Amino acid sequence: MTGGPGPDWVLGVDSGGSGLRVALARAGAPSRATTTASREPVRTGPGGIDAAHLLEQLLPMARALLERAGEAGPGGEAAPGGSFGLAAVAIGAAGMATLGDELRAVLPTALEEALGVRRVALAADAVTAYAGALDGRPGAVVAAGTGMIALGTDLVSWRRADGWGHLLGDCGGGAWIGRAGLEAAMRAHDGRAGGSAALLERLEAVFGPAGELPGLLYPRSDRPAVLASFAPEVARCAAHDPVAEAILAEAAGHIAAAAAAVCPPPSAGHCEVALTGGLFKTGDPLLVPLREALSVQLPHARLVSAAGDPLAGSLTIAAALATGSLTLPRDPRMLHVTAPPPGPDRDS
Template sequence: MSWVLGVDSGGSGLRFALGSTAPDGTAGVTTVAATASAEPLRTGPSGIDAGQLLARLLPAVDTLLAQAGVNTNTDMEAGSGPGVLSAVAIGAAGMATLGDGLRAELPAALAHSLGVRRLVLAADAVTAYAGALGQRPGAVVAAGTGMIALGTDLTGWRRADGWGHLLGDCGGGAWIGRAGLEAAMRAHDGRRGGSPALLSRMEEVFGPAPELPGLLYPRTDRPAVLASFAPEVARCAVGDPIAAGIVSTAARHIAEAAAAVCPPSGACEVALTGGLFGLGDPLLVPLRAELAGQLPHATTVSAAADPLGGALLIAGALAGDTLRLPHDARLLNVLTEQDG
């Protein structure tokens, strides 16, 4: 048995899971202990703050090993102290575009502090994929505040959207919330396309319409604030045609992203993962219709696990030399002892 660590870093903070796996990796990974840190990681000139991640990760490893009953003092020579971790997989939001600092600093830092010689730095969409579908071909749509689709035929990755709330994330929570707030403001102004129902809900949530810009624009967490209104749009969609149109358009955008990344040949499994799909039937009913129309050869399946479970699966596969997901410099960066 060997120990592996999975890390999931996103807008709601960090989550860590310790797993055990057979040395050959054939039995999969069993989750032994988990812990979390609520504060998200900072980003700076070199991207995601590697020092802050390391400062959170090291105490978390100590906590998890203690929960697992590993005595790092007495078991060190047996391989259960520093160096106990056979592999670590870190999935982080923004890894593809903001991960330069992590890629430059973490391998040496983890090798020095924990004796880790096998490390994967992955985009959170990749760990979402691994959690949802494991290591088989297909496509995953990960949707929460944002939205990204990722697919693979196991020879390379295909990505669609995930470009943030200003350039994309079409159909995600921030997109739905922003469209709903725009429809509310149109109703306040008396313009076409306005929704009195959404205006009423907006004012109940945020206060008088003229005050909304002053409340929203100074916020540094604007995407999350916009996404917080998405459930209100979904609730109004049951009886309001404007809200229903917004959610139906979101479903079309999500299906278009899935269609863009599905492997082009043969049948394709599509998994949906992320908090956005908790909106339920107002989103899922039009989404199923869109997927059936745009991807008639695809089958929608339930995600087997979440992104933290995906990170743990990747770490276990790396430890057992069974990692089949395609390596990629930004999406799935694999660093081993042999890399120097």
């Protein structure tokens, strides 16, 4: 997806619920990056993702990385005055597709004025997850943590499935699994059919008396994260509890269905599916039924390990934009690109 070595630097940014991560690398070597991070998530306001708050965090972090690189210079030798260029910036942000209008309106001009960079890519976090996982090859990526979204491309257009939040979707994600586990525990608490005594025991170990759980949960503004925090308990119970095992099997079916909805069809040829996100760290209790579900719903696809994370994907996109080799489909909401027209200088 990227071209050969070049003289310039690229900046990759990953903005999500756990904060902001920034990485600087050579355009020709995006895997060799220097990184920094902030644990403060970018705010979301009435106009969507807050561009001013993102810039307030990003610009000092970017300048610090550039200053550090300028002291070392290419190949480690001194670079007096920090004389090097920032060729491209790629920013992946959670909510970019639906809440990114302000970012798309503000960031290209702001970044050019502040950092002198004219090549800017603004991407949904699912796109940077895709770029990090598959490095521009046709296929699909499933990103699952608290939520769950699947994104696929044949390199002509994007196809998205789910990612609609814990009230409308995210089926099979961490919050979905946790909620299903807590529901089964509450059925056991009531003496209703389909309950799980094992999950009830884990509920009370984690949250306290079951009858008090609604009062603890419903006032919380971070309900999806609280629900997702119970997903590992469901996974631990699955080895000896058929209710927990069934929950993970159903989650696997939902995840496979999302992947099947976005993966290029068999007529498009070879298709790879990569899994990324913290949910898959639960291991075999989820991965074994997921592999089985994928083999049924996507028999023509091959499950592969993700090559990198969303921050690596941001760098990959920035490097490709800098070298003129970006092959991922451009889209007004999924992958918005601002770049100068080719000229007689290095843009040519």
